[in-house]
Amino acid sequence: MIIEYYTKSVYGNEMKYIKDKHISSMLFLLTGKKTITNSDMIALKGLGYELKEVLASSGLEQNN
Numbered sequence: 001m002i003i004e005y006y007t008k009s010v011y012g013n014e015m016k017y018i019k020d021k022h023i024s025s026m027l028f029l030l031t032g033k034k035t036i037t038n039s040d041m042i043a044l045k046g047l048g049y050e051l052k053e054v055l056a057s058s059g060l061e062q063n064n
Helices: 021-031 038-046
Strands: 002-010 013-018 050-053
Touching (some): 013 021, 038 050
Parallel strands (some): 002 050
Antiparallel strands (some): 002 013
């Protein structure tokens, strides 16, 4: 499974957000965070997921 994410600058910090709302909400249940860290990405890859960085769609990042 491919998990798409996008990066957004928040107060000078690069934050990574999951693009798919369902996947994002499930990861929120697991981690308690709306963003993913490099450690989260390593763990997801270790579980067999592929991560792909994409561009944020207009207005999408405000829904997360």
